[in-house]
Amino acid sequence: MPFSSVLFISVFLPLFLLAYFAGGARLRNGVALLFSVVFYAWGAPRFLPFILALGVIDYHLGKSIAASTTRKKLYLTLGVTVHLSILAYFKYSNFFVGETNALLAHFAVPPMPWKEVILPIGISFLTFEEISYLTDIYRGDARPAKSVLHYLLFLMLFPHSIAGPIFRWKDLEAQLASRSLARDEVAAGFHRFSLGLGKKVLLADTAALAADRVFGADPHTLPAAYAWLGVFAYTLQIYFDFSGYSDMAIGLGRMIGFQFKENFNHPYISQSVTEFWRRWHISLSTWLRDYLYVALGGNRAGPTRAQVNVLLVFAASGFWHGANWTYLVWGIYHGVWVVAERTQVYAALQRRLPPVTKMAVTFLVVMVGWVFFRAPTLGHAVAFLEAMIGVHAQAADAPLVVGEVLQRRTAFLMLFATALAFAPFFRGSAPEPASGAAMVPRREAVLAWAWGPLLFLASIAHMLNSKYKPLIYFKF
């Protein structure tokens, strides 16, 4: 049940809020857990017992880590190994078996028999949250959960359980025990939800119309202008889609008294790829820094090893996004840029460039990277990149038609989205975040009071209309 569905907006959310506020402070966690379980069960009922069982095991494992003096590391290793194995099985086994069978076919060897594994929704996010829970207890950065209900709620809380942001137990522990429910906060939560819904439905889904058309065409017949248009549209789509989802999650949290950390901070105004990763999917990049980069040795073993660690972290980040070579290449591509930015030559070059040029170059680098992220195969990505430099067709042979790729409304909303993505740079009001501090400027928050409900209505209208695909007659 996506947040951007009328079933969620008109049934699940009002019923949940009614039960949550009617239940009183004592029952709130129970109500939130019950609705979170229903929410997860709606999307993946067969995996619910499995996810809940994992939560219970983690809860006990966390207590064991905290209580033990001699077997701490053993328990942590056990927990992390189990979680990574589960993730590997569900997320990557189809991919590896597929690749192995392709290799076997090359040598005329019959394929391995294999039944396709279904991926439990949210497993990538849950795995990271569970690992961070155990690791933080091991490091002494967090205390184990006092009740299994609290821990399960931390894992299952519906605003984040399907697609993040990635929570950390230590950030939510106190809020799980007690939180205030000021009316202003509830209203602000609705505004934030509405803002996210608008970003997702009105901007991301509109940009997707253009991106899907272009990426759906044969890249070998794609003129450069179309290829650039397609990747630009996708660049907008992925940002407004994911940041919109994060806004909705943060807004839902605020409605029920939680303060979640920000997950995006105007990433496209970054002046380096390194900065981009401080602004993009912040909960993932900080997780990778704290639990993978540090575990690999960070920069403690010298600059060369640190560079290798950066590459490894970005490769892991890419592969975490999906079981496909395209994601791995995307991760490594970003890693190479971050490593390059750490060199003195690049740093010197960076110093000479004006901020707007640095921003443009970074945006270009990121945009090219999205080709790997969006293309279904590496071959498609390469052909698409070739199209971007004009290797393939001329405009007259284009498989696409401008009017179909870019309707006037789509073009207008993409322009608006572009302005929204870059405005903070020209306004000078969005410095690099020091941490997960509030990043929504006050002016936008004030505007939300006026525009929030209208945006909410417009989003619902567009959502319903985009699913209304009438045919003229019964049989076409």
Place this chain on the structure above:
Amino acid sequence: MKASLSIATYLVIAVAPIAAMFVPESDAMRLYGVAEPAPRPTFTWAGARAETFQRDANRWFERDYGFRSFFVRADNSISYWGFGEASSESPVRIGRGGVLYIDQEVEYYNRAEPDDAKLLAEHIVRVTKAAEQVKAAGKHLVLLFMPGKLTVRPDSAPAEWLKAGGDLRPSHALYGRYADAMRAAGVSVVEARALMTRHHEQTGLPAFTDSGRHLAKPTGCEIINGLVDTCEPFGCLPEHRRSCKVARWGSETDDNEEFDLWRLLNELPTSYRPYSAPILEPAPPSPHASARRPLFVGTSMSKQLIKHCVARNMFPSYDFFYYNETHEPFPGAPTTPIVPFSPEWNALVDSRDLIVVEQPEWGMPTGFFVFFEQLITHWRDPEKK
């Protein structure tokens, strides 16, 4: 206070449609066009576990969502009034001067020629074979080439709809080859495409209605005259030719089909705009009908042409296979689904002696209907009879 008001506003927006689900929708707001059915699902544990219940429930809820028509129409209105275009999900396109086109007509011009050429060659073999068998059965096949609106009114189509260069698909490339092959095979052809283009160029009158995809009255009249000419050797009577002169222009139309594309825009407000169309000089129906008994196969264009035939009293009765899916006898009998090779279907095909098959241009080159294959099977395989 401001916060409470905000929360209440959001909740009303979220919940009011649920209440509206129990209130009947007004006719004025009804959405036009046919969408896939989404029946209310019944809960079963097996369905929930397989996630089919959730999917069906979601679809049903979206379909029956309160104020849905208003939401859809409001969003379409933003596209229409704000940007002068139809919604991206709409099958309709708005050309220059508000002339409406159907997607398939535009897509026809943007398809790749090489793929089409192969399909056309196969289709020509199929139609020729069917025509031979129809002839051997003592009947007559007429192919009616119906143009897309874009062919006749290219001036109203913006260049950005068409492949770079903005050129229309050359008429000789596909259509010409098809028509020539049919003539060479001895198949009677009514070139409505040529008739309409010529008529439009000579008179300046619209060949199609602006707000729909159907024929304007003068062009419908010209096509029927073409049909009379073509089938005269096979029993059509020359007295059924008539003048297609325009008497006047008026906003009244004899049915609402002229607004079919306009209605599909599904925007606010819902009332029709005044629409003026050419109206023909009155002509009384002929006192004599031909002895031929025709079977028409085609789209709503053919249905419209049958109405012209009825007005002229051309034939004693008419059978129409609408999209080769439903059987509509004229005048006035109930519509029934077509079941190919059923005793009723066999009897009907055997007893009709003039078979008129519409070939919509945008459906080329594959002919759009499986009717030809059915004819071939019908007369090849005696078991089917």
